[in-house]
Amino acid sequence: MKMLLVFLLVMMAACPAIPQDLSGKMFTFPQQTNTAHVKLTSSRQSLGAVTVCLRFFTDLRREHALFSLSTSSFSNDFMIQWDDKNKEIEPHIRDQKVEYGGQDFKLNMWHSVCTTWDSSSGLAQVWLDGQPSVRKYSSSGSSISGSPIIILGQEQDSHGGGFDINQSFVGMMSDVHMWDYVLSSCEIQKYVDELNFTPGNVLNWKALDFQIVDRVLIEEKQSSCH
Numbered sequence: 001m002k003m004l005l006v007f008l009l010v011m012m013a014a015c016p017a018i019p020q021d022l023s024g025k026m027f028t029f030p031q032q033t034n035t036a037h038v039k040l041t042s043s044r045q046s047l048g049a050v051t052v053c054l055r056f057f058t059d060l061r062r063e064h065a066l067f068s069l070s071t072s073s074f075s076n077d078f079m080i081q082w083d084d085k086n087k088e089i090e091p092h093i094r095d096q097k098v099e100y101g102g103q104d105f106k107l108n109m110w111h112s113v114c115t116t117w118d119s120s121s122g123l124a125q126v127w128l129d130g131q132p133s134v135r136k137y138s139s140s141g142s143s144i145s146g147s148p149i150i151i152l153g154q155e156q157d158s159h160g161g162g163f164d165i166n167q168s169f170v171g172m173m174s175d176v177h178m179w180d181y182v183l184s185s186c187e188i189q190k191y192v193d194e195l196n197f198t199p200g201n202v203l204n205w206k207a208l209d210f211q212i213v214d215r216v217l218i219e220e221k222q223s224s225c226h
C-alpha cells in the first residue's frame with residue numbers, strides 16, 4: 001500500500017500538466033501576499049536570446065515584479081520589475097540590472113511590456129505600450145542556462161523562493177509569451193496591437209503549462225462592451 005502511494009506520487013510529479021489555452025483570460029492576483037504566485041513551466045534549458053511580452057493592470061504605487069526567472073546560478077537571471085521611486089522599468093539579466101527611466105505609466109489600465117535581450121551583443125531593450133526604450137548593455141557572452149524557474153506574482157531572491165511581500169504583484173496579468181530570440185519591432189507592434197503574431201516558443205499563452213499556488217484566479221479578461 002505504501003509502495004503504491006509512493007509510486008503514485010512519483011507518477012504525479014513526473015507527469016507534466018496539460019497546457020491550457022488562456023486566450024481571452026487573465027490571472028488575477030487579488031491581494032498582497034508573499035506566497036501567491038503562478039509557476040510557469042518550460043522545457044527549455046538554455047536561452048541565448050530572449051523576448052518576454054506580457055500585459056498587466058495594477059494600481060500599485062510601490063516596487064513590484066512583473067516577471068521572475070531564476071536559475072541555480074542567478075536568482076535574477078531574467079527578471080523585470082517596476083521601480084516606483086525612480087519611475088523606472090528595470091530588467092535584471094544574469095543578475096545585472098539595467099535601468100530605463102522616464103517610463104511612467106497610468107495606473108488602473110492595461111499596459112503591455114516587452115523586454116528583449118541578446119547574449120552576443122548584450123543589449124537589452126524595453127517596449128512599454130509599443131514605445132521603444134534606449135538599447136542598453138546588460139550582460140553578454142553566456143546563455144541563460146540550467147533549470148529555469150519562472151514565476152509571476154512574486155520576485156525570487158533564491159531559486160524558487162525568497163519572496164518579499166513588498167515586491168509582490170497585485171492586479172491582473174495576461175498574454176504572457178516568451179521567445180528564444182529578439183522579436184523585430186514589427187512583431188512587437190503586432191503583439192501590442194493584439195494582431196496575429198507568432199506565439200512564444202518558450203512560453204505560449206495559448207498553450208501554457210503552469211501551476212497556481214495560493215490565491216490567484218483565472219478569469220475572463222474584461223473588455224469594454226461594443
Ligand SMILES: *[C@@H]1O[C@H](CO)[C@@H](O)[C@H](O)[C@H]1NC(C)=O
Nearest residue numbers: 034062163164165166167168
Ligand atoms: C513591507 O513594507 C511595510 C511598509 O513599508 C513595512 O512595514 C514592512 O516591514 C515590509 N515588510 C517586509 C517583509 O519587508
Ligand SMILES: [Ca+2]
Nearest residue numbers: 155157164167
Ligand atoms: Ca527581492
